[in-house]
Amino acid sequence: MKYSYNWLKWYIPDAPSAEKLADIITYHVAEVESVEKREDGDSVFDIKILPNRAHDLLSHQGVARELASLLNISYVDPTPKYKIPESEPTKLEVEINTDKCRRDAARIVRNIKVGPSPDWVVKHLESIGQRSINNMVDVTNIIMFDCGQPSHVFDMDKVKGSKLDISASAGDEKITFLGGIEKNFEKDMVVIYDGEKNPIGTGVKGGTLAELDDGTKNIILQIDNFGPVSVRRMGQKLNVFTEGRKRFENDLSPELIPYAMRELSALILEMCPDAIFEDIVDVYPKKQEEQKLSFRVDKISKILGLVVSAKEIKDILKRYNFQYTEKDGKFEIAVPPMRLDLVVEEDMAEEIGRVLGYDKVKGNMPKIDFKPKVNEEHQKIERTRQYLLSQGFSEIMTYTFHEKGQIEVVASASDKKFLRESLRGLDKDFLVGGFEYAVGLNSTLLPLLGIKNYFELKVFEIGKVWCPNEEMHVVYFDGTSKNMEAKESILNDFYKTIPSNFSPEPRSYNLETKFKMWSLFPFIARDIAVWVPARIESSKVQKIIKENASELLIKGPDLFDEFKKNGQISYAFRLVFQSFNRTLTDTEVNEIMTKIINKIKDKKTNGIAWQVR
Numbered sequence: 001m002k003y004s005y006n007w008l009k010w011y012i013p014d015a016p017s018a019e020k021l022a023d024i025i026t027y028h029v030a031e032v033e034s035v036e037k038r039e040d041g042d043s044v045f046d047i048k049i050l051p052n053r054a055h056d057l058l059s060h061q062g063v064a065r066e067l068a069s070l071l072n073i074s075y076v077d078p079t080p081k082y083k084i085p086e087s088e089p090t091k092l093e094v095e096i097n098t099d100k101c102r103r104d105a106a107r108i109v110r111n112i113k114v115g116p117s118p119d120w121v122v123k124h125l126e127s128i129g130q131r132s133i134n135n136m137v138d139v140t141n142i143i144m145f146d147c148g149q150p151s152h153v154f155d156m157d158k159v160k161g162s163k164l165d166i167s168a169s170a171g172d173e174k175i176t177f178l179g180g181i182e183k184n185f186e187k188d189m190v191v192i193y194d195g196e197k198n199p200i201g202t203g204v205k206g207g208t209l210a211e212l213d214d215g216t217k218n219i220i221l222q223i224d225n226f227g228p229v230s231v232r233r234m235g236q237k238l239n240v241f242t243e244g245r246k247r248f249e250n251d252l253s254p255e256l257i258p259y260a261m262r263e264l265s266a267l268i269l270e271m272c273p274d275a276i277f278e279d280i281v282d283v284y285p286k287k288q289e290e291q292k293l294s295f296r297v298d299k300i301s302k303i304l305g306l307v308v309s310a311k312e313i314k315d316i317l318k319r320y321n322f323q324y325t326e327k328d329g330k331f332e333i334a335v336p337p338m339r340l341d342l343v344v345e346e347d348m349a350e351e352i353g354r355v356l357g358y359d360k361v362k363g364n365m366p367k368i369d370f371k372p373k374v375n376e377e378h379q380k381i382e383r384t385r386q387y388l389l390s391q392g393f394s395e396i397m398t399y400t401f402h403e404k405g406q407i408e409v410v411a412s413a414s415d416k417k418f419l420r421e422s423l424r425g426l427d428k429d430f431l432v433g434g435f436e437y438a439v440g441l442n443s444t445l446l447p448l449l450g451i452k453n454y455f456e457l458k459v460f461e462i463g464k465v466w467c468p469n470e471e472m473h474v475v476y477f478d479g480t481s482k483n484m485e486a487k488e489s490i491l492n493d494f495y496k497t498i499p500s501n502f503s504p505e506p507r508s509y510n511l512e513t514k515f516k517m518w519s520l521f522p523f524i525a526r527d528i529a530v531w532v533p534a535r536i537e538s539s540k541v542q543k544i545i546k547e548n549a550s551e552l553l554i555k556g557p558d559l560f561d562e563f564k565k566n567g568q569i570s571y572a573f574r575l576v577f578q579s580f581n582r583t584l585t586d587t588e589v590n591e592i593m594t595k596i597i598n599k600i601k602d603k604k605t606n607g608i609a610w611q612v613r
Contacts, residue, residue, distance in 0.1 A: 001058055002128040005043040007146075011064035014073040018043035021067070028070055028354050030057065042127055054250030056338045059148030069320040070355060079259070082266035090278035092220065093195070096285060097167040100190045100230040101203075103254035103285075105261050106164055106222040108156055108278040109268060112136065114216050118271065136212055136219060139267045141243075149223060149252065149260035150244030152192070152201050154210035156218040161195015164222060175199045176208045183238045190230050192222070203231045204238065204245040221268075223261055225254040254288050255337035291335040295345040298329060303349035306361045316355050377472060380495045381462055384474055386504040393458045393476060398425065398435055406468040421467040423475035424488050435461050435475045435486055455479045462491065523554070523578035524589050529561075530600055531611035534569045538562065541571050541600075541610075548596045552577045552584065570613065 005018045015021055022032045022045060030053065036044040049057045056062045061078075068075035092108050116122075117138040125132050125141060132138050140151045156162075171187030185191060185199070192201040200210040203226040212219065225248075232249035235241060261280060269275055301308045310329055317324050323334040335342045342348065353361070385395065401409065402425060405418030423435045460476035475488040530541050538559050545557045557573035564570075577589050597612050 001047060001049060001145075003045045003047055003060060003063055004124065004127040005045065006041075007060045007124055007127065008064050008067070011061060011076050011078070012068050012071075012073055013076065015067060015071070018045075021045075024067070024071070025063075027357065027359075029053075029063070029066055038127065040123075044127055051250050052341045054247070055252055055340045056148065058247055058250070059144075059146060061147050062338075072319050079262070082262055083269055084262070085265055085269045085275070085277040087277045087279045090281065091162050092278065092281050093161075093163040094281045094283045095163070095165045095167075096283050097165065098190055099285075100168070100227045101166040101224055102227065103225040103257055103283065104164070104166055104222065105257050105280055105282040106220055107261070107265070107280045108162075108218065108220055109265070109272075110156075110218045110276040110278070112217065112219055112268065112272045112275050114212055114214055134212070135271045136216070136268070139264060139271065142267065143260055143264050144243060144247070147256065147260055147263060148247060149256050150247055151260060151264060152206050152220075152222040152224075153212060154200060154206075154220040154222065155212050155216045156220045157216075158210040159194045159200060159220060160198060163195030164220070165193040165195070165197070166224065167191060167193060169199075173199055175202070177205045177240065178208060178211060180208070181240075183240070186237055189234045189237075190226060192224075202234065203248050204235045204240045205242050221261065221264055223257050223264070225252055225257060251340055253337045253340060254284065258282070288337055290337075291342075292332055293335050293342055293345070293348060294330065294332045295348045296330050299345060300349045300352055303346060304353045304361060305364065305366075306353070306356070308352060308356070312356065313352060316352055319355075377491075380491055381472070383498065383502075384462060384491065384495055387498045387502055388460045388476060390502075390504065391458075393460045393478075396435075396459050396461050397463070398423070398461060400463070405466065407466040419466040422465055422488060423461055423463055423473050424486050435477070435488075517580075519554070519578050519580045521579055521581075521583045523576050524584050524586070526575050526577070526589060526593055527560075527572060528557075528575065528593070528596065529570055529572040529613040531568055531570050531613050533608070534564055534567050536569070536610075538571045542573065544599055545573060545575070545596055548592075548599045549575060549577075550592055552579060552588070552592065554578045 005015075005021070008021075009015055016024070018035065022035050025045065025047060026032045029047075030050060031048045032045050033048050034046045036046070038044060047057075047063070057066065065075055067073075087107070090108055092106060094104050094106050096104055114134050114136055117125075117132050117135040121135070121138050121142055122132045125138060125145075128145060130141055130145070136153050140153055144150050167190075169185040169187060169189045169191045171185060171189075173191070174182060174184045175191070176182045190203055191199045194200050194210070198209055200207050201222075203224065210220075228249045228251040231245055235245045235249065265277060269277070297308065297310050297313060300313070310326065310331075313331065314324075314326065317331070317333065322336070325332050333342075333348075342351065389395070399416065400420055401412070401414065401416035402418050402420045403416055405421045407419040407421075409417050409419065425435055457477065457479035460474065462472070462474050465471055465473050472491040473488055474491050474494040475486050477486040528545070532541065542557050542559070546553065549557070553575055555576040557575050559571060560574055561572035562570060577584055577592065600610050600612055
């Protein structure tokens with residue numbers, strides 16, 4: 001919300017400069033997001049009021065009271081300045097037929113004149129980015145931004161039956177809001193009706209049915225207090241956001257209404273001296289209960305991590321006008337009706353801490369006498385992992401969900417509806433994914449893994465299975481062994497096979513902080529075998545291949561096989577092609593391979609034609 005410095009000065013004339021005040025607000029109250037210097041000399045603060053203080057700080061008076069207490073300077077109460085109009089008996093009726101409206105006060109004012117607002121009203125509204133409409137509408141906005149209470153002004157002659165009925169909608173009605181937007185009510189939305197059940201307003205916005213115009217002579221002032229949940233739900237469903245909604249949905253105290261009605265009446269009397277005021281009708285079914293809050297000095301100090309004395313707390317409570325009692329370091333306060341945020345002891349710790357200043361809290365590490373409990377399963381998993389890594393294995397992870405298993409997932413997000421019953425994932429007749437499937441897949445990815453062939457692959461996995469009971473298993477595959485099958489066992493059984501004298505070697509890494517983005521597009525691998533005289537080294541063939549493979553060659557040529565026969569030698573190379581900006585096609589790679597083959601066969605290149613097998 002935007003706050004005018006000059007407006008605040010009405011209530012705290014001893015306030016420091018705008019620049020200094022902005023810092024004080026940020027460090028002790030709420031974040032000042034910006035300060036705008038106006039041509040008339042005023043400064044406007046844009047303050048980010050958080051929800052826990054929106055009930056009392058979304059107003060100039062609320063912020064002024066807070067700063068007066070914080071800085072221990074005088075606060076000028078405007079109440080004595082308001083001229084209280086004499087009132088006459090009224091026939092106005094007010095009914096509340098829903099628990100979502102906690103209080104409603106209304107009064108009739110006759111013989112008013114709709115016209116332009118005084119200069120000071122226009123200036124106040126424009127300073128915070130609001131537009132002046134007319135004196136009757138402007139005065140409701142002044143009240144809302146001054147004390148925080150939204151209000152309505154209805155044309156009395158358009159309100160049927162001299163009655164206001166606050167009830168829940170049946171859900172079959174609609175309203176045209178001010179501005180011409182038509183909305184349909186849903187069931188149980190809180191609506192303000194007249195005596196003939198015509199909807200004239202809501203907690204989020206007023207309607208056009210009883211809208212003021214230049215000919216309005218008699219008005220009804222109405223001030224409600226609605227439950228925050230009902231207002232927020234209505235605003236969300238109707239997609240209506242107003243300053244009034246913002247205040248109601250963050251909760252307001254019903255005790256604010258009498259003051260708001262007094263200020264509203266006084267300002268209308270100032271603008272319309274000949275106005276005739278009728279008695280206020282105030283319906284308050286269930287009064288706000290007085291709240292007590294107890295806290296101890298030592299607990300406040302413990303929460304803040306700062307030694308706070310009883311004397312300092314008393315000083316703060318006096319400055320903030322809290323009524324309190326104290327005995328042996330235990331305080332009990334009467335929570336002011338407007339301070340809906342003070343509920344538990346921690347709230348008072350926050351209140352005291354922000355007044356003292358959080359910069360006084362030192363960053364000392366707490367002493368915690370805590371001995372962590374060893375998780376035996378995690379310890380076995382980690383030791384197993386370290387052992388397999390020391391044997392040259394690499395760890396992989398596969399999917400927990402499979403197409404087949406003993407335990408089915410109730411609400412699966414994919415076609416794999418079962419929890420795996422083994423890590424291997426391979427049964428007699430049905431391939432259901434898992435470790436062996438991953439190993440087979442990795443055999444096609446070996447070029448990117450820097451492994452020349454399938455027989456160098458050594459991988460393992462540690463994970464849970466359900467068969468049907470939950471167990472922790474280990475599975476590993478060693479391509480260097482004679483047995484080319486993955487082996488799986490229960491973690492506890494494998495753990496027992498680890499040599500008792502095994503101790504992981506400490507690893508030291510000297511990694512360069514370099515990062516090279518990999519391609520997001522698929523690669524294409526090709527093999528080529530070249531038949532050359534035995535005196536030709538493989539490096540010469542590699543050089544020719546590389547020089548003609550273009551920039552799309554990202555790995556290789558890697559020699560993965562060779563054999564000699566009759567004075568000739570065969571070299572087999574693997575090439576991996578990949579692009580960083582597109583998916584390669586076979587046609588593109590075939591053209592590159594053709595170029596390589598032609599170069600190898602060219603007598604001009606080698607003096608003798610080499611053969612490509």
